[in-house]
Each structure stands twice: as structure tokens, then as C-alpha cells.
Amino acid sequence: MSKIIIVEDDPSVREELALLLENEGYQVTAVTDFSGVPDQIQAAAPDLILLDLGLPGRDGMSVCAGVRKLSRTPVIFVTSRDSASDELRALSLGGDDYITKPYNIPVLLARIKAVLRRAGGPAEPDTLTAKGLTLHLARGTASAAGGTAELTRNELKILAYLMSCAGQIVSRADLIDALWDSQIYIDDNTLSVNMTRLRAKLEGIGLPGFIKTRRGMGYQL
Structure with missing residues (x-):
């Protein structure tokens, strides 16, 4: 599980980002005390830093320079x-990417990945397990006590997302966004068709009702 630290002084943006990333399976830390930020980052030992520019006391440019030391x-x-000069300076100081607000969530997640x-x-793990089902990502199969089913790419992605949640x-x-983020085009009707086929395959290996519909809300394992 990748660890991400958020350095953002706007509480609403910080909380939104943290929730979004936690739902994607990341381990998230958020800085709320903006003194000694590079030292806090080093102590957290993250795999990635999400850094705002307009921070209290010290801007993100100097924080990035401190991190790079x-x-x-x-x-x-x-x-x-969103000025080109800010982006150029940020990248020249050691930034790996530059995303402007308001950001597109699927694009943000894709660029983080x-x-x-x-x-x-x-x-990323090769297998996922939940409630008696094992999903083999590399092989594209789902296995349970009742046997093994081969899945299409869409079915695999849908089931992987549900099992991760x-x-x-x-x-x-959320499912449509997750598959679009994986560069698989899917719309609402396509999701319904894939869900019906996936449920039939799961029933065939002894897991009827594995994916429950929560009316008006979505799906749940």
C-alpha cells in the first residue's frame, strides 16, 4: 500500500483529498501544522507528496526545495x-508533476498512479480475497470453493474495485470513474450488462448474491 502525505492548508480540500485517496486504497497522512514541513514529511516516510503552493508562512516552492535536500x-x-512560470519553477525545483485546481478526479488519480x-x-497485489472469493488479477480468473470462472477485462476491473472496497x-x-481511469470506456448501460454477466459467473462458482444491489446507492459485497 503506497503512503501519500498531503500538504494543503485548506481544510475542505485536504479532507476531500484524504477521503478520495483512502477510498482508492492509499495510506494517507495530512499535515496540519505548517512549521517544519520537510521534517514532518521525512518522519512520515511517504511514497508520494501532494503539495500546495500557497501555504502559511512558507510557500510550497521552498517546501519542495527543503524536501529535495x-x-x-x-x-x-x-x-x-496556473501560470506557466509557476509550473516551470515548481518542476525545476524537483517537482514530478503539476496539477491545477479544480482538478479532474480521474485525471488526478491517473497521474498519481x-x-x-x-x-x-x-x-500492486496479484490476488485479492474477500468473502470466500479469490480474484487472480494476472490470470483474469475468480475462484471459490465451487470452481473457477474466467472473466473479461471489464468484469475483472469491476470485481477488483468492489473487492478493494x-x-x-x-x-x-464511482465504478464508471474507476474503469474510465483504467482507460476502459464504459457507460451506465455497459456497466449493467457487465454486472449481469459477472453475477452469473459468480453464481456458477457457488456465490449467488455475492454482489448486492443497494437500491438508490450502488453495490456492496
């Missing part, structure tokens, strides 16, 4: 400052 931890600037991948972050209600919109 201590480590090569990837830094993504997330800021409302890309930076972590380039940095050689922790490898086991016990939580996942909205249809």
Missing part, C-alpha cells in the same frame, strides 16, 4: 496557481 520522494504540486509507477512504488457501498458513478 533530504530525499527524492516524488512531489506532485496540486495548486490553484503514473508518478508512483515511475518511482518504483510498492507493487469490500463492505462499503460503491456507487455506479
Whole structure:
């Protein structure tokens, strides 16, 4: 599980980012005391830093410069400052990416994954398990006591997302966003078709009702 630290002074933005990233399976820390930020980052030992520019007392540029004296931890600037000069300076100081607010959530998540991948972050697991089901990501199969089912790419992605959020209600919109983030085009009707086929395959290996519909809210394992 990759560890991400958020350095953002706006509480609403900070909380939104933290919730978003936690729902994506990241371990999240947020800085709330903006004195000695580089030292706090070093103590947290994150895999990635999300850094705002407009911080109290010390701007994000100087924080990035301070971080670079201590480590090569990837830094993504997330800021409302959209000038080319700010972006150029941020990248020249050692930033790995520069994203302006308001950000597009799927794009933000995709760029976080890309930076972590380039940095050689922790490898994603090859299998997921939940409630008696094992999902083999590399093989594209789902196994339970009743046997094994082969899944299409869409079915695999849908089931992986639901299993990573086991016990939580996942909205249809979140599922569509998650698959779009994986560069798989899917709309509401396509999701319904894939969900029907996936449920049939799970029933075929002894797991009827594995994916529950929560009316008006989404799906839940």
C-alpha cells in the first residue's frame, strides 16, 4: 500500500483529498501544522507528496526545495496557481508533476498512479480475497470453493474495485470513474450488462448474491 502525505492548508480540500485517496486504497497522512514541513514529511516516510503552493508562512516552492535536500520522494504540486512560470519553477525545483485546481478526479488519480509507477512504488497485489472469493488479477480468473470462472477485462476491473472496497457501498458513478481511469470506456448501460454477466459467473462458482444491489446507492459485497 503506497503512503501519500498531503500538504494543503485548506481544510475542505485536504479532507476531500484524504477521503478520495483512502477510498482508492492509499495510506494517507495530512499535515496540519505548517512549521517544519520537510521534517514532518521525512518522519512520515511517504511514497508520494501532494503539495500546495500557497501555504502559511512558507510557500510550497521552498517546501519542495527543503524536501529535495533530504530525499527524492516524488512531489506532485496540486495548486490553484496556473501560470506557466509557476509550473516551470515548481518542476525545476524537483517537482514530478503539476496539477491545477479544480482538478479532474480521474485525471488526478491517473497521474498519481503514473508518478508512483515511475518511482518504483510498492507493487500492486496479484490476488485479492474477500468473502470466500479469490480474484487472480494476472490470470483474469475468480475462484471459490465451487470452481473457477474466467472473466473479461471489464468484469475483472469491476470485481477488483468492489473487492478493494469490500463492505462499503460503491456507487455506479464511482465504478464508471474507476474503469474510465483504467482507460476502459464504459457507460451506465455497459456497466449493467457487465454486472449481469459477472453475477452469473459468480453464481456458477457457488456465490449467488455475492454482489448486492443497494437500491438508490450502488453495490456492496
